[in-house]
Amino acid sequence: MISPAQDGPAIELVGLSKRFGRTMAVNNLSLTIPRGSTFGLLGPNGAGKSTTIRMLMGMLSFTAGQARVLGIDVVADAVQVKQRVGYVPEAHYIYRWMRIREAIGFCKSCFYTWNDQMCREMLELFGLDAEQKVKHLSKGMLTKLALLLAVSHEPEVLLLDEPLSGLDPVAREEFIDGVLRAICDRGQTVLISSHMLDDVRRLADTVGILYEGQLLLHGNLDALLTSTKRICATLRDGFQPKQTPPGTVWQRIQGREWTITVRDFAPEKVQQVQATEGVEQVRVVDLGLEELFKDFVRGQRVSP
Amino acid sequence: MKWLLWKDYRQNRLVVFAGLFFLLAPYAIGLWDGRAMIYERARAPEGRLIEIFAIASVWSLAISQVTFALIGGNAIAGERVDRSAEFLYAMPITRRKLLASKIVVALAIAAVPWLIDAPVFWYLANVGALARGRLEVGEIFAVIATTGLIFFSVAWVFSSFIASPTLAVCGGLVTPLIPIVPEQLGLPVPFPATRLWYCTICLTLALVCFGVGTWHYLRRVEP
Numbered sequence: 001m002i003s004p005a006q007d008g009p010a011i012e013l014v015g016l017s018k019r020f021g022r023t024m025a026v027n028n029l030s031l032t033i034p035r036g037s038t039f040g041l042l043g044p045n046g047a048g049k050s051t052t053i054r055m056l057m058g059m060l061s062f063t064a065g066q067a068r069v070l071g072i073d074v075v076a077d078a079v080q081v082k083q084r085v086g087y088v089p090e091a092h093y094i095y096r097w098m099r100i101r102e103a104i105g106f107c108k109s110c111f112y113t114w115n116d117q118m119c120r121e122m123l124e125l126f127g128l129d130a131e132q133k134v135k136h137l138s139k140g141m142l143t144k145l146a147l148l149l150a151v152s153h154e155p156e157v158l159l160l161d162e163p164l165s166g167l168d169p170v171a172r173e174e175f176i177d178g179v180l181r182a183i184c185d186r187g188q189t190v191l192i193s194s195h196m197l198d199d200v201r202r203l204a205d206t207v208g209i210l211y212e213g214q215l216l217l218h219g220n221l222d223a224l225l226t227s228t229k230r231i232c233a234t235l236r237d238g239f240q241p242k243q244t245p246p247g248t249v250w251q252r253i254q255g256r257e258w259t260i261t262v263r264d265f266a267p268e269k270v271q272q273v274q275a276t277e278g279v280e281q282v283r284v285v286d287l288g289l290e291e292l293f294k295d296f297v298r299g300q301r302v303s304p
Numbered sequence: 305m306k307w308l309l310w311k312d313y314r315q316n317r318l319v320v321f322a323g324l325f326f327l328l329a330p331y332a333i334g335l336w337d338g339r340a341m342i343y344e345r346a347r348a349p350e351g352r353l354i355e356i357f358a359i360a361s362v363w364s365l366a367i368s369q370v371t372f373a374l375i376g377g378n379a380i381a382g383e384r385v386d387r388s389a390e391f392l393y394a395m396p397i398t399r400r401k402l403l404a405s406k407i408v409v410a411l412a413i414a415a416v417p418w419l420i421d422a423p424v425f426w427y428l429a430n431v432g433a434l435a436r437g438r439l440e441v442g443e444i445f446a447v448i449a450t451t452g453l454i455f456f457s458v459a460w461v462f463s464s465f466i467a468s469p470t471l472a473v474c475g476g477l478v479t480p481l482i483p484i485v486p487e488q489l490g491l492p493v494p495f496p497a498t499r500l501w502y503c504t505i506c507l508t509l510a511l512v513c514f515g516v517g518t519w520h521y522l523r524r525v526e527p
């Protein structure tokens with residue numbers, strides 16, 4: 001049993017699993033996200049990101065495990081969780097026949113708290129016309145409306161499932177700087193799943209990489225970027241290295257170029273590569289979030 | 305709750321329009337049929353006009369029950385098929401509240417033909433040459449009411465389990481034929497084909513279907 005606590009983590013998953021037929025969408029996922037942090041959930045398509053978020057919202061049953069949001073069991077009290085969480089799904093299914101004003105009124109009636117001023121400001125920021133019908137909105141405008149509805153009740157936790165995918169670069173910038181930044185700075189917890197790694201990099205302080213329903217990596221973003229490095233070695237003609245340093249995440253040999261991505265980087269690992277037979281030159285390259293993500297996923301794809 | 309009721313009414317607006325058509329069409333046909341008698345009352349056989357409107361009212365009440373199937377079928381599956389249920393279930397509203405709103409709106413829509421047609425038929429069936437026994441009128445009402453109930457309940461249970469309002473409505477509309485078909489085809493039936501039997505079977509089935517549909521709706525985690 002996970003113990004309920006008022007000042008405990010914002011999100012706590014223990015052995016969470018979800019099976020769809022023969023496919024294990026989420027497999028024994030355990031994760032703790034502290035209050036006030038911004039967590040970037042990364043993963044390729046079908047990794048289980050949306051499934052995890054839907055389970056956190058109490059909109060999908062579990063096969064096994066437990067999930068708590070703000071100390072509340074999502075199975076026992078999904079309504080209370082939804083009351084305190086803002087959710088932006090990947091696809092938006094707001095009633096098409098509603099006007100924006102009606103959608104706002106409907107949502108406002110559902111929540112205990114609602115910040116009218118913030119709602120008005122966001123309407124203005126996003127250039128949304130309250131009298132416009134939802135069915136006449138473009139994908140980007142619909143995304144803006146979904147974001148507005150998710151944040152106007154001032155949730156303590158914000159779950160964003162690919163929230164920025166439909167937005168043009170200007171709107172994305174405005175949303176990140178104008179809204180998300182403010183939310184993150186106010187101490188609200190944000191879980192953001194996105195393919196746009198640059199955006200995640202700008203917002204998240206912690207990231208997790210999900211692959212085939214399992215958490216490959218989880219930790220402070222800066223620490224991960226510091227501790228994960230790429231070692232590039234030049235090989236002599238015809239040489240094939242037989243050993244990789246410990247903590248190798250992914251490696252590739254292309255012609256004479258041997259590229260190794262290692263976690264828990266230490267100078268000894270460079271020395272080990274240098275000492276490998278057939279290695280001529282070695283250099284260390286820092287990784288960005290995108291390379292780190294790609295290398296971890298590639299590493300999983302090639303490993304048996 | 306006010307917004308929820310409004311949402312459920314608005315979600316069923318097309319059904320309401322269909323219901324109005326079912327409600328008024330028989331009267332329109334009755335008016336068309338009796339137009340000459342209305343203009344020249346002397347030429348009308350005694351009680352003919354009353355009979356026309358009595359028949360119109362009973363037809364109006366009977367076909368208005370189709371609206372019940374439309375409401376039942378659309379209630380849950382309608383929001384599932386256009387996926388607006390995904391939006392609705394992200395809101396902090398209990399299933400019981402959602403259910404209560406759907407039932408209140410369904411009852412309100414279903415009550416309209418009963419509030420209009422039943423008194424008209426009751427009155428016309430008890431005046432002049434048309435005068436019929438109260439028992440017969442009561443039996444007609446019972447058959448129509450139980451048919452409406454089974455339309456709704458079967459459509460409701462389908463709606464609770466599947467994502468197709470069309471299939472749910474069809475299921476609701478077809479089910480009341482099941483007790484009738486064997487007898488119509490001359491097949492042996494395990495019960496006498498009386499109105500009482502029909503009503504008993506329909507009522508029992510309606511209660512079971514409504515119970516199962518509601519239970520599943522309340523238990524289901526997914527939209």
